[in-house]
Amino acid sequence: MEQRAIAILSLLLIVSLVATVSFNGPIWVPVALALLTALAIYDRVQRKHSILRNFPFVGRGRWIIERIRPFIQQYVIESDTGGAPIQRMFRNIVYQRAKNSLETIPFGTQLDTYQEGYEWIGHSLSANEVDNIDCSPRVTIGGPACKQPYSASILNISAMSYGSLSKNAILALNKGARKGGFYHNTGEGGLSPYHLKHGGDIVWQIGTGYFGCRTDDGNFDPEQFKQNALRESVKMIEIKLSQGAKPGHGGILPAHKNSPEIAKIRGVEPYTQVDSPARHSAFKTPLEMMDFIQQLRELSGGKPIGIKLALGRRSEFVAMCKAMVDSGISPDFVTVDGGEGGTGAAPLEYSNSIGTPLKEALAFVDDILTGYGLRDAIKVIASGKIITGFHITKHIALGADICNSARGMMLALGCVQSLSCNTNKCPTGVATQDESLAKGLVVEDKFERVYSFHKRTVHVTADIISSVGLAHTDQLNRAHIFRRVNQETVKRYDQIYPIIGHGAFLQGMVPEHYRLDVEEASANSFVPRVQLTSVDQNETFIPIAVVGENNGSK
Numbered sequence: 001m002e003q004r005a006i007a008i009l010s011l012l013l014i015v016s017l018v019a020t021v022s023f024n025g026p027i028w029v030p031v032a033l034a035l036l037t038a039l040a041i042y043d044r045v046q047r048k049h050s051i052l053r054n055f056p057f058v059g060r061g062r063w064i065i066e067r068i069r070p071f072i073q074q075y076v077i078e079s080d081t082g083g084a085p086i087q088r089m090f091r092n093i094v095y096q097r098a099k100n101s102l103e104t105i106p107f108g109t110q111l112d113t114y115q116e117g118y119e120w121i122g123h124s125l126s127a128n129e130v131d132n133i134d135c136s137p138r139v140t141i142g143g144p145a146c147k148q149p150y151s152a153s154i155l156n157i158s159a160m161s162y163g164s165l166s167k168n169a170i171l172a173l174n175k176g177a178r179k180g181g182f183y184h185n186t187g188e189g190g191l192s193p194y195h196l197k198h199g200g201d202i203v204w205q206i207g208t209g210y211f212g213c214r215t216d217d218g219n220f221d222p223e224q225f226k227q228n229a230l231r232e233s234v235k236m237i238e239i240k241l242s243q244g245a246k247p248g249h250g251g252i253l254p255a256h257k258n259s260p261e262i263a264k265i266r267g268v269e270p271y272t273q274v275d276s277p278a279r280h281s282a283f284k285t286p287l288e289m290m291d292f293i294q295q296l297r298e299l300s301g302g303k304p305i306g307i308k309l310a311l312g313r314r315s316e317f318v319a320m321c322k323a324m325v326d327s328g329i330s331p332d333f334v335t336v337d338g339g340e341g342g343t344g345a346a347p348l349e350y351s352n353s354i355g356t357p358l359k360e361a362l363a364f365v366d367d368i369l370t371g372y373g374l375r376d377a378i379k380v381i382a383s384g385k386i387i388t389g390f391h392i393t394k395h396i397a398l399g400a401d402i403c404n405s406a407r408g409m410m411l412a413l414g415c416v417q418s419l420s421c422n423t424n425k426c427p428t429g430v431a432t433q434d435e436s437l438a439k440g441l442v443v444e445d446k447f448e449r450v451y452s453f454h455k456r457t458v459h460v461t462a463d464i465i466s467s468v469g470l471a472h473t474d475q476l477n478r479a480h481i482f483r484r485v486n487q488e489t490v491k492r493y494d495q496i497y498p499i500i501g502h503g504a505f506l507q508g509m510v511p512e513h514y515r516l517d518v519e520e521a522s523a524n525s526f527v528p529r530v531q532l533t534s535v536d537q538n539e540t541f542i543p544i545a546v547v548g549e550n551n552g553s554k
Contacts, residue, residue, distance in 0.1 A: 005040055005055065005056045005057050005058050006037065006040045006041060006044060006056055009033060009036055009037040009040050009057065010037055012033050013030060013033040013034055013037050016029045016030040016033050017030045036057060039056075039057055040056035040057035041056070043056035043057055043059065043060070044056045070418065070419055071418075074088075074416075074417065079110075080092070080110055081110050081111065083417070085340070085385070085407070085417075086385070086387065086407055086411070086417060089110070090387045090388060091411055091417060093387070093388060094387060094408055094411040094412055094453055095411065095412075097412075097452060097453045097456040097457060098411075098412040098449035098450070098452050098453040099449060099452070100452050100456075103456070113484075114484065114487065115484070116484055116485065116486055116487070117483065117484065118483070118484045119394060119481060119482065119483045119484075120481075120482050121390070121393060121394065121397075121464065121467075121468060121480055121481055121482070122468065122480060122481075122482060123467045123468055123469075124467070124468050124469030126469040127466060127467045127468070127469050128466040128469060128470070128471060129466065130462060130463045130466040132466075133462060133465070133466050133470075133471045133472070134462070134471070134472065135458070135459050135462040135463075136153070136181075136458055136459075136462070137154050137458075137461075137462065137472050137473050137474075138151045138152060138153055138154070139151070139152050139154065139379060139401045139402050139473075139474065140152075141236065141304045141306075141332055141333050141379045141401075142304045142332050143304075143330060143331075143332045143377035143378060144377060145294075145297060145302075145329070145330075145332075146297070146302055146303070146304050146305075146332050147301065147302025147303075148235075148301060148302050148303045148304070149304065149332075150183075150201075150235045150236055150303075150304055152182070152183060152402050153180070153181060153182035153183070153402070153454070153458065154392060154396070154401075154402045154403060154458060154461065154473055155182060155386075155392060155402070155403055155404075155405060155454055155457060155458050155461070156177075156182045156183045156184070156185070156203075156402065156403070156404050156405070157173050157177055157182065157183065157184040157185055157404065157405070157406070157409050157450075158185055158383050158404035158405055158406035158409070159185040159186065159187040159188070159203075159205050159238075159240070159243070159308070159383075159404075159406065160173075160185070160187045160406055160409075160410075161186065161187030161188060161189025161190070162186075162187075162189055162190075162192035162194055162195065162262075162265065163189045163253070163257065163262050163433065164187065164189065164421075164431060165410075165430060165431055166426075166429055166430065166431070166432050166433060166437075166438035166441065167192075167194045167438065168429060168438050168439070168441040168442075168443050168446075169410075169413055169429070169430045169431070169438075169441055169446075170192060170194040170195060171194050171197060171198065171443045171447075172413055172441065172443045172446035172447040172450060173200075173409060173413070173447075173450055174194070174195055174196075174197065174198045174199075174200040174202075175198040175200065175443065175447035175450075176200075176412075176446075176447040176448070176449070176450025176451040176454065177200035177201060177450070178198050178199055178200035178201075179447065179448075179451045180450075180451045180454045180455055181201075182201070182454055183200070183201040183202065183203050183235060183236070184200050184201065184202055184203070185202075185203040185205055185238065185404065186202060186203065186204050186205050187205055188205050188206070188207025188208075188209065188211060188240050188276070189211055189262075189265070189266065190211035190212035190265045190266045190267070191204055191212050191228050191231075191234070191265070192265045193265075196231070196233055198447075199232075199233050200233065201233065201235045202231075202233045202234045202235060203234075203235065203236045203237070203238050204228065204229065204234050204236070204237050204238070205237075205238045205239075205240050205308065206225075206237060206238065206239050206240065206296075207240040207276055208240070208276045208277045208278070208279060208280050208281070209266070209274065209276035209277070210267075210282075211265070211266035211267060211268075212224065212225075212228050212265070212266065212267060213225035213228060213267075214266070214267040214268070218277075218281070219281050219282070220281070220282040221267075222295070222299055224267070225296065225299055225300075226299040226300070229296070229299060229300035229301070229303065230300065230301055234300075234303070235303065235304070236303060236304040236305070236306060236332070236333070237296055237300055237303060237304070237305050237306070238305075238306045238307070238308050238333075238335060239280075239289075239292070239293070239296070239305070239306070239307045239308065239331075240307075240308045241279075241280070241307055241308060241309040242308075242309050242310045242312065242337070242355075243308070243310055243337050253266070253268075253273065253274040253275075253276075254273055255271050255272055255273045256271075257433065258270055258271055258272060258273070258274060259271075259433075280292075284526075285323075285523075285524055285525055285526065286319045286320045286322065286323030286522075286523050286524070286525070286526060287323045287326065287327055287523050287524060289307075289320065289323065290323050290324060290327040290329040290330070291327075291329070293305050293307075293329060293330075293331050294329050304332035304333060305331055305332055306331045306332055306333035306334060306335060306379075306381075307320075307331050307333075307334055307335070308334075308335035308337060308383075309334070309335070309336065309337065310336075310337045310338070310339060310355040310356065310361070311336065311339075311355070311356040311360075311361035311364060311365065312354075312355065312356070313528070314356075314364060314517040315516075315517045315518075315520035315521040315528050316521070316526050317364070317365060317368060318368055318514075318517050318518055318520070318521035319521040319522055319523060319525065319526060321368050321369060321371075321372040321374060321521075322372070322521055322522065322523040323523040324372070324374055325372055325373075325374070325506070325523075326523045327523075330374055330377060330378055331378060332377075332378065332379065333378060333379040333380070333381055333401075334365060334369070334378055334379075334380050334381070335380075335381040335382075335383055335404065336358065336361050336362050336365050336380060336381065336382055336383065336384075336400070337355075337358075337361075337383045337384060338355070338356070338357050338358025338359075338361060338362075338382075338383065338384025338385070339354065339355030339356050339357050339358070339361070339384075340357055340358060340384050340385050357384075358382060358383075358384035358385070358395070359395075359398060362380070362382050362395060362398050362399045362400055363398055363399055363497040365380060365399065366380055366398070366399025366400075367399075367497070367500045367514070368505075368514070368517075370500045370501075370502055370504075371500045371501075371503070371504050371505035371506075371510070371514070372503070372505050372506060373502055373503035373505075373506055375502070376502075379401040379402070380399055380400050380401050381400060381401065381402050381403065381404055382395040382396075382398075382399075382400035382402075382403045382404070383403070383404040383405075383406070385407065386403045386404070386405045386408065387405065387407070387408045387411075388457065388460070389457055389458075389460030389461040389463070389464050390464060391403070392457070392458075392461045392473075393461055393464050393465065393473070393476065393481075394481050394493075396473045396476050397476040397477060397478055397480045397481045397493060398478060398481070398493055398497065399478075401473075401474070408453070408457075409450060409453070410430055410431070411453075412446075412449050412450045412452075412453035412454075413428070413430050413441065413446050413449065413450060414428045414429075414430065414441065414446060414449070415428055415430045415431070416428055425437065428440065428441065429441035461473065468480060477494070477499075478492065478493035478494035478497060478499060479492055479493070479494045480492075480493075481493040483496065498511070505518065
């Protein structure tokens with residue numbers, strides 16, 4: 001085959017040369033054939049690619065097809081219920097709401113309602129008129145120790161840093177948040193001028209790199225934190241413990257991306273690689289974390305302080321709750337990031353196989369906070385592929401108070417799910433630092449789309465709860481949502497995730513499915529107090545190794 005391709009191209013080259021000389025034909029034909037023949041000969045002698053050595057020139061079709069495959073898949077082959085990570089029908093609804101265009105669908109659902117995992121909400125014959133309820137419900141965040149509680153929308157912009165997104169994308173998101181009255185989470189990349197320019201409400205996220213409140217050696221700087229935290233537009237502070245896209249994995253800012261502007265925002269040296277640790281240096285135990293929360297609360301003038309985590313080892317969150325009980329200090333909110341969370345770039349194994357999915361994580365966090373009598377003072381925020389009004393409704397029913405969306409907001413900006421976030425070549429100018437691409441995103445147009453997507457999605461959420469006979473999302477609970485477990489069985493959420501009594505764990509009433517987690521947890525250490533195997537036949541725990549003492553934690 002390798003000789004055949006070269007022979008055919010050579011023959012065509014000779015014929016074209018003869019035709020050009022004899023009949024005064026166009027010169028570009030033999031020139032083009034000469035270049036193709038040279039390329040085929042090069043392919044034959046190179047040693048890096050077996051396909052090109054065996055199939056010179058012809059083998060290059062493989063790379064061409066690979067390059068255009070995502071576009072063919074998305075625009076020609078993909079069905080409305082297909083597409084990953086966000087299905088086409090969800091992408092379409094974002095575009096329609098963002099553009100204020102027709103958002104209804106004809107002829108019924110395309111979903112298989114008898115497929116395992118299908119979920120729905122039970123409506124009521126005592127439904128309310130949507131016009132008679134608050135169509136922009138809000139939730140107040142701030143526990144007893146909070147001096148500046150914040151009234152949050154039920155849908156907000158999830159954490160996305162400047163550097164991951166372009167400056168125009170950040171500007172449009174923040175201006176949309178300002179107009180719509182919802183908050184914009186900065187991500188761990190720090191407070192950029194683009195987050196602050198339009199005055200939208202900000203949740204400032206503090207990661208392990210402490211960008212924006214960092215000493216020269218990478219540790220927490222209280223004075224820098226205080227200066228930024230006291231800004232008027234900063235409404236809440238979120239301590240990032242981990243994220244769903246790559247939990248337990250510190251971020252890396254490559255030297256070539258660390259421009260002087262980025263370096264100034266993050267408080268690092270330009271053109272150097274900056275590695276964010278996998279864990280915080282400001283605290284090492286759950287009790288120390290509570291002290292850190294109290295320190296941030298005081299430095300910020302009493303603004304709400306929260307934590308964000310992707311649930312990993314469950315006993316670690318129990319340990320945090322034990323520390324809250326023992327210290328009397330607790331965060332004002334907990335953001336639960338599902339393992340299905342997305343980011344611009346993450347190892348495949350981290351995206352696919354690390355971190356608890358949102359439903360299970362959300363139910364667990366809600367249950368543990370409730371079991372330790374903490375839930376009333378701590379609001380729970382859900383984050384992970386939340387796009388539609390029903391997504392908001394079911395996650396609030398499961399245990400959240402409000403929701404964050406990252407990819408939904410990116411789609412509202414014009415993202416087409418080209419899956420090129422990690423290449424710096426985003427064609428819509430959303431996830432890129434290439435100025436020539438970023439300028440294609442017009443802030444004055446896109447902020448209106450962000451505003452419209454948020455407004456219409458929140459209104460649909462209000463419409464849904466009115467159909468259930470409720471007046472506010474805080475009246476939702478697990479009894480409202482149904483799931484088809486298999487072809488023969490349908491269960492409500494409260495049957496799949498049984499409801500825990502308030503303060504039940506403090507009275508020793510720990511359900512069997514949480515007993516191992518509670519036994520392992522200690523307020524003095526994130527490392528499990530006792531490594532445990534499964535329960536033996538006599539229903540006693542079999543310890544492997546004691547790694548810490550409980551020290552009286554309940």
